[in-house]
Amino acid sequence: MLDQTLEPLRAVIARHGLSADKRLGQNFLLDSQLLDRIARVPGDLTQKTVYEVGPGPGGLTRALLKAGAKVTAVERDRRCLPALAELSAHFPDQLQVISGDAMEIDEAAVLGEHVHIVANLPYNVGTALLIRWLTAKTWQPWWSSLTLMFQKEVAERITAKVGTPHYGRLSVLAQWRSEAKLSFPVHRSAFVPPPKVMSAVVHLTPKDQPEGLSLGTLEKITAAAFNQRRKMLRQSLKNIEHMMEALELAGIDATRRPETVSVAEFIAIGRHWEKLSA
Numbered sequence: 028m029l030d031q032t033l034e035p036l037r038a039v040i041a042r043h044g045l046s047a048d049k050r051l052g053q054n055f056l057l058d059s060q061l062l063d064r065i066a067r068v069p070g071d072l073t074q075k076t077v078y079e080v081g082p083g084p085g086g087l088t089r090a091l092l093k094a095g096a097k098v099t100a101v102e103r104d105r106r107c108l109p110a111l112a113e114l115s116a117h118f119p120d121q122l123q124v125i126s127g128d129a130m131e132i133d134e135a136a137v138l139g140e141h142v143h144i145v146a147n148l149p150y151n152v153g154t155a156l157l158i159r160w161l162t163a164k165t166w167q168p169w170w171s172s173l174t175l176m177f178q179k180e181v182a183e184r185i186t187a188k189v190g191t192p193h194y195g196r197l198s199v200l201a202q203w204r205s206e207a208k209l210s211f212p213v214h215r216s217a218f219v220p221p222p223k224v225m226s227a228v229v230h231l232t233p234k235d236q237p238e239g240l241s242l243g244t245l246e247k248i249t250a251a252a253f254n255q256r257r258k259m260l261r262q263s264l265k266n267i268e269h270m271m272e273a274l275e276l277a278g279i280d281a282t283r284r285p286e287t288v289s290v291a292e293f294i295a296i297g298r299h300w301e302k303l304s305a
């Protein structure tokens with residue numbers, strides 16, 4: 028169905044009385060050029076399965092449907108369902124809407140494999156969802172790419188390189204499991220209502236074979252190291268048994284600070300520590 032046959036989003040929002048609800052992290056995007064740009068980030072979506080969290084009035088959903096994707100969208104705000112049902116009628120067999128909480132969906136069971144996740148995420152659950160997707164139990168995971176809007180500061184933390192100010196726990200986790208790129212920034216004025224902070228779109232693709240390590244080990248080490256990011260590793264990690272030996276075996280100078288330790292080095296420390304602790 029052609030875009031011009033669709034009612035403008037502003038009119039849809041007004042007709043359905045979809046005033047933004049802060050508690051649900053609602054900041055809507057209405058600019059169709061920007062929405063099309065986001066939908067292009069994962070590449071050609073023709074006939075691809077896309078999972079959208081929080082379609083709201085359906086701006087990004089429209090862009091994804093126009094790009095030829097088969098979209099499954101989960102929305103918590105029941106007020107949005109009639110508007111989404113109209114969109115579904117415009118794009119027959121392309122849109123399935125689930126009324127519910129994205130934190131409670133068994134995604135692999137509902138969606139299958141090779142899914143592209145594209146979402147302007149509610150800020151209150153965005154990081155939790157990302158961590159859930161990055162820590163999928165089976166790898167390769169059920170998703171093929173993540174294209175996600177975050178607050179700019181969170182986007183910078185996800186994609187930060189070692190030695191830069193935003194590099195921390197989230198960077199190590201994200202880059203252990205995926206290639207993470209900041210695609211482009213999005214000005215706060217693009218949203219209705221505008222949030223207080225700037226945003227950015229990130230794009231993540233899963234690594235084929237991330238180094239074998241338990242998530243618990245990586246979390247334990249990075250939590251202790253980055254909780255005291257100004258301290259040397261010998262100070263911040265000293266209370267974890269066998270850790271000094273693990274540093275030595277990994278060839279890491281214990282006087283280094285955590286932001287200088289690369290993802291590969293954290294993994295090497297973790298692997299030695301796991302052997303020593305077995």
Ligand SMILES: C[S@@+](CC[C@H](N)C(=O)[O-])C[C@H]1O[C@@H](n2cnc3c(N)ncnc32)[C@H](O)[C@@H]1O
Nearest residue numbers: 051054055056081082083103104128129147149
């Ligand atoms: C930032 S808005 C984005 C809306 C729309 N996709 C857009 O780009 O204009 C976030 C959306 O996520 C929905 N939402 C919030 N928490 C949710 C949850 N736990 N599960 C599913 N949807 C949720 C909100 O109701 C809202 O529609």
